[in-house]
Amino acid sequence: MHPAIQGLLTIVIGVGACLAYFYFSNQVLDRVLFPAKGPHAGRNINRANMVRPWLFLFPALFALSLYLAYPVVETLRLSLTDRDMGGAFIGLDNYTQMAREPKFWEAMRNNMLWLIVVPAMSTVFGLLVAQLTDRLSWGNIAKSLIFMPMAISFVGASVIWKLVYDARPAGSEQIGALNALYLWFGGTESQTWLTLPFWNNFFLMAVLIWIQTGFAMVILSAALRGIPEETVEAAIVDGANPLQIFFKIKMPQIYPTIMVVWTTITLVVLKVFDIVYAMTNGQWGTQVLANYMYDKLFVAxxxxxxxxxxxxxxxxxTPILVWNVVQARREMR
Incomplete structure (x- = not known):
């Protein structure tokens, strides 16, 4: 079947199935289970109205249970058993074995480094761009260009940046922008940037910072626009300079939003896989937890x-996710 036809059929069947589910479930509820007629019509209507929200929630709850709750429970079971022994329960032996492996601790160290650098730099750059472009006539164009990487998949971004870091032998024309600049500024020979110990982690982080800066910019720009003009005008009247206005007037008012952005990017960092897998596959000291998990599950x-x-x-x-949800709810009040 042609992919376009297959996609169209999927949309038609999917949407049609959803409409049919909601229509027929409401018919069963109103005409079979709780008919709005007879001596108990009023009570049946109330009961039907109590059940109806759960009819709408059921598909989502079912999908969450099937694709989220069940995998978590099954993953926990697998982590406490030995597949080679027929699924025998072995307690925490797998965790003990994992803790003995240097690659696991390399992944933990690198994840901690990512957690320190990426959320901070993405939030700072996003806030800086949001503030600087807020009053410019062409600010929306600049924001659109900076937000554009958000539309690129992590793998696509990795391919782009792998070309930026590309290294060719001495005497060959460099297609990697970083090596071209390095040689232009007086470097003696091209560098294989992704194999440089420790520093290669920062070259990988640059990809995620490039992507997430646009996300931080959009959220923080909306927060800055929500600051009452009266507070800024009062500060100007009192003689505050632009830096004082930004750090003492604006920053305290958007602090909850900054923390939501920070923790949202932190969640992305903890699960980062695509960039590392596509660019180094965890080699040369760049292993992270998600890539380590993939290697264990599907390679070893x-x-x-x-x-x-x-x-x-x-x-x-989980703790960061819970905190993020709590903060988001406070923002909505």
Missing amino acids: RDWGVGSASAIVIMLLV
Whole structure:
């Protein structure tokens, strides 16, 4: 079947199935289970109205249970069993084995480094761009260009930046922008940037910062526009300079939004996989937790340790996710 026809059929069947579900479920509810007639019509209407929201929520709850709750429970089970022993329960042995592997601790160190650098730099750059372009006539064009990387997949962005870091032998014309600049400024020979110990992690981080700066800019720009003009005008009347207005007037008012942006990017960093896999596959000291999990599950076929590393990622993500949801709800009040 032609992909275009297949896509069209998927849309038609999917939307049609949803409409049919909601129509027939309401018919069963109103005409079979709680008919609005007879001596108990009023009570039936009330009961039907109590059940109806759950009819609308059921598809989402079912999908979450099938694609989120069940995998979590199954991953936890696999992390406590040995597949080679027929699924025998072995307790925390997989976690112990994982903790003995240098690659796991390399992944933990690198994830911590990503957590320090990427959310901070993305938020700072996003806030800086939001503030500087807010009053410009061509500010919306600049924001559109900076936001554009958000439309690119992580793998696509990785391919672009791999070309930026490309290195050719001495004497060959460099197609990598970074090496071209390096040689133009007096470098003696091209560098294989992604193999440089420690520093290669920062070259990988640059990709995610490039992508997430646009996200931070959009959210923080909206927050800056929401600041009452009266507070800024009062500060100007009192003689405050632009830096004082920004740091003492604007920053305190958008601090909750800054923290939401920060933690949202932190969640992305904890789960980062595509960039590392596409650019280095965890080689040369660039391993991260998600890539370590992938290697264990699908390369080494060690389901126990791979599942244990997945649980570690979930445990790291969950507190930040809960805090982020709480902060978002406070913002909505």
